[in-house]
Amino acid sequence: MKNYNILVIGDTHIPFERPDYLNFCVSIADRCKCKIIVHAGDLVDNHAINYHEHDPDGRSPSDEMREADEHLARWFDAFPNVFLCLGNHDRLVNRKIKTFGLPSRAIKPFREIWNLPSTWEEGFSCDFYGVRFMHGTGLSGKNAHIKAAEQNRQSTVIGHTHSTLAVNYLVSEKDRIFGANCGCGIDRHSYAFEYGRELLNKPALGCAVVTDKGQFVQVFPLII
Numbered sequence: 158m159k160n161y162n163i164l165v166i167g168d169t170h171i172p173f174e175r176p177d178y179l180n181f182c183v184s185i186a187d188r189c190k191c192k193i194i195v196h197a198g199d200l201v202d203n204h205a206i207n208y209h210e211h212d213p214d215g216r217s218p219s220d221e222m223r224e225a226d227e228h229l230a231r232w233f234d235a236f237p238n239v240f241l242c243l244g245n246h247d248r249l250v251n252r253k254i255k256t257f258g259l260p261s262r263a264i265k266p267f268r269e270i271w272n273l274p275s276t277w278e279e280g281f282s283c284d285f286y287g288v289r290f291m292h293g294t295g296l297s298g299k300n301a302h303i304k305a306a307e308q309n310r311q312s313t314v315i316g317h318t319h320s321t322l323a324v325n326y327l328v329s330e331k332d333r334i335f336g337a338n339c340g341c342g343i344d345r346h347s348y349a350f351e352y353g354r355e356l357l358n359k360p361a362l363g364c365a366v367v368t369d370k371g372q373f374v375q376v377f378p379l380i381i
Contacts, residue, residue: 163285163367164191166239167341168316170202170246171232172224173349175362178342181379182364183235189366193285194236197316197339198244198292201225201271204349206249212348226272233274241279243267244292244317286371293317293338303327306336314339314365314374319353322361322376337374339365 164186205218254264282291293315303325306313312334322340340363362379
């Protein structure tokens with residue numbers, strides 16, 4: 158496999174992403190000559206059907222999906238080829254189906270619901286150059302990326318924990334691996350993130366780039 162740099166896009170939670178996050182990701186991909194694009198998950202938010210409290214004055218599920226479609230079209234155009242690591246918000250429809258006791262045949266697959274391009278692939282994780290890319294569902298805290306690398310026993314890049322944008326290298330007698338969190342691209346002023354309004358730790362906006370056939374990773378903060 159050729160030495161292609163990999164852009165890792167953080168949680169977008171469309172349609173509640175920052176308006177400038179798409180252009181930021183495009184600029185980093187161009188600057189670092191990234192040929193492989195990975196989305197770390199939570200592509201969409203699904204706020205209106207969340208299990209947590211949602212804003213009763215917010216958009217209905219249908220209105221939120223229509224707005225998400227408009228935003229997604231811009232992302233599909235900017236990044237024609239992407240591997241999406243499905244996140245917990247991406248899977249809310251499937252979880253709701255189980256809550257109501259309906260069989261899987263009663264719901265469309267994720268890619269059909271959101272009209273993913275045929276050139277987009279989705280799954281819970283993917284590996285390039287021995288590096289694991291995944292959302293990070295089930296992990297929490299500022300060291301979630303380190304835990305992911307330790308548990309996978311290989312270099313790992315995650316998203317999921319919005320307030321972390323970091324890289325740590327773990328070195329043993331046998332090898333050196335890294336754990337990285339690529340940050341996120343959410344608009345913290347949106348009503349979908351009202352729950353975090355009083356939290357001291359704010360979203361760490363940014364993305365990550367893996368280079369040198371998986372030997373190195375760098376995080377890029379979005380300059381506000």
